[in-house]
Amino acid sequence: MKIPFVDLHAQYLTIKQEIDNAIVQVIAESAYIRGPHVDAFEEAWARTLGVKRCVSCANGTDAIYIALRGLGLRPGDEVITSAHSWISTSETIAQAGGRVVFCDTDEETFTIDPADIKRKITPATVGIIAVHLYGQPADIGAIMAIARKHNLWLIEDCAQAHFAKYNGQVVGTFGNVATFSFYPGKNLGAYGDAGCLVTNDDQLADWMATFARHGGKGDHVMEGINSRMDGLQAAILNAKLPHLPAWTRARRHVAACYDKLLEDVGDVITPKVGTGRDHVYHLYVIRTENRDSLRKHLTDAGIATVLNYPKALPFYPAYAHLGHGPEDFPAAYANQSRILSLPIYPEIRREAIEEVATQIKNAFKLTPGRSTNHEVAEPVLMLNMAR
Numbered sequence: 001m002k003i004p005f006v007d008l009h010a011q012y013l014t015i016k017q018e019i020d021n022a023i024v025q026v027i028a029e030s031a032y033i034r035g036p037h038v039d040a041f042e043e044a045w046a047r048t049l050g051v052k053r054c055v056s057c058a059n060g061t062d063a064i065y066i067a068l069r070g071l072g073l074r075p076g077d078e079v080i081t082s083a084h085s086w087i088s089t090s091e092t093i094a095q096a097g098g099r100v101v102f103c104d105t106d107e108e109t110f111t112i113d114p115a116d117i118k119r120k121i122t123p124a125t126v127g128i129i130a131v132h133l134y135g136q137p138a139d140i141g142a143i144m145a146i147a148r149k150h151n152l153w154l155i156e157d158c159a160q161a162h163f164a165k166y167n168g169q170v171v172g173t174f175g176n177v178a179t180f181s182f183y184p185g186k187n188l189g190a191y192g193d194a195g196c197l198v199t200n201d202d203q204l205a206d207w208m209a210t211f212a213r214h215g216g217k218g219d220h221v222m223e224g225i226n227s228r229m230d231g232l233q234a235a236i237l238n239a240k241l242p243h244l245p246a247w248t249r250a251r252r253h254v255a256a257c258y259d260k261l262l263e264d265v266g267d268v269i270t271p272k273v274g275t276g277r278d279h280v281y282h283l284y285v286i287r288t289e290n291r292d293s294l295r296k297h298l299t300d301a302g303i304a305t306v307l308n309y310p311k312a313l314p315f316y317p318a319y320a321h322l323g324h325g326p327e328d329f330p331a332a333y334a335n336q337s338r339i340l341s342l343p344i345y346p347e348i349r350r351e352a353i354e355e356v357a358t359q360i361k362n363a364f365k366l367t368p369g370r371s372t373n374h375e376v377a378e379p380v381l382m383l384n385m386a387r
């Protein structure tokens with residue numbers, strides 16, 4: 001059975017008429033750049049999250065850059081962020097003139113480790129970017145306490161965490177500003193690039209909206225950038241937004257099925273969820289010391305998997321100049337060779353989930369004639385790796 005990592009077309013087919021109507025309407029109105037669909041989405045997203053303002057932009061990376069500029073980052077300012085994320089979180093800090101200070105992650109949840117944040121604070125630190133990675137909120141209570149104590153601002157990178165909650169409160173509503181990506185594969189995805197910022201700070205929202213639109217239309221009160229959500233993407237997001245609660249429930253259900261089916265299989269560790277955190281499973285990431293051989297087995301069986309991400313950020317060539325070694329980020333370093341993302345999307349069928357689990361079990365099948373006791377038997381994968 002061929003099982004894709006995500007199947008965006010399957011989702012399109014479930015809401016085809018709504019999407020087709022939305023696209024036809026934008027074309028009929030020639031409402032391509034900004035316009036009524038964009039305004040409607042900004043209002044709907046802010047209302048849904050319970051925040052005062054939503055400022056749309058071209059993608060989730062721009063959103064972080066705009067937030068950093070809006071918060072007044074100055075050359076030499078240090079911003080603390082996670083060693084385990086997509087590079088948008090860190091590249092934007094340098095692009096906005098700041099200095100990236102990487103922090104290790106909690107080994108179990110993959111989110112930024114508050115204890116390491118405390119260790120990384122210097123007189124030059126101005127803020128923290130916390131990432132709600134894979135759909136799991138970071139330990140936002142502890143992070144907020146640190147930010148308040150040291151007078152730091154907080155940006156929440158919610159690119160992977162639409163509707164995730166911490167102690168019952170939706171992510172994106174804790175920090176000074178939060179950023180979202182609506183990249184097609186995200187839990188709420190457009191049919192191209194799109195992103196936004198949300199905040200309760202009117203002054204900050206006004207500044208960011210002006211900056212993202214060439215520093216003001218007609219008056220150019222500053223030099224800005226061109227980062228706009230287009231009308232087609234907004235209309236598609238408006239059509240998809242009412243379905244997001246059901247899609248989120250479906251993702252949680254898929255995760256619960258995997259959790260159960262993968263209990264006690266080889267050395268597989270299924271995702272651990274921190275106390276008070278509601279995970280929305282943008283990604284379902286297992287850990288195993290046999291990652292590469294398991295991945296090969298699944299690929300051979302027609303099952304697509306992804307490494308999110310092949311390396312922790314400090315170990316990419318882009319950050320070689322910082323001179324970090326594994327001992328600086330022991331958890332992120334250890335996890336980079338263990339993590340494996342399994343197929344997950346709301347429309348995935350039960351048989352596909354079972355097939356993924358069966359193939360993982362097959363990969364760890366006990367060798368004939370050996371003990372059936374999981375504690376002592378050596379999985380096939382171990383033997384493969386030793387060769």
Ligand SMILES: Cc1ncc(COP(=O)(O)O)c(C=O)c1O
Nearest residue numbers: 059060061086088159181182183
């Ligand atoms: C954690 C994280 N931050 C930021 C982004 C950037 O979003 P975009 O691709 O819309 O620029 C992504 C997208 O992959 C992401 O996963």
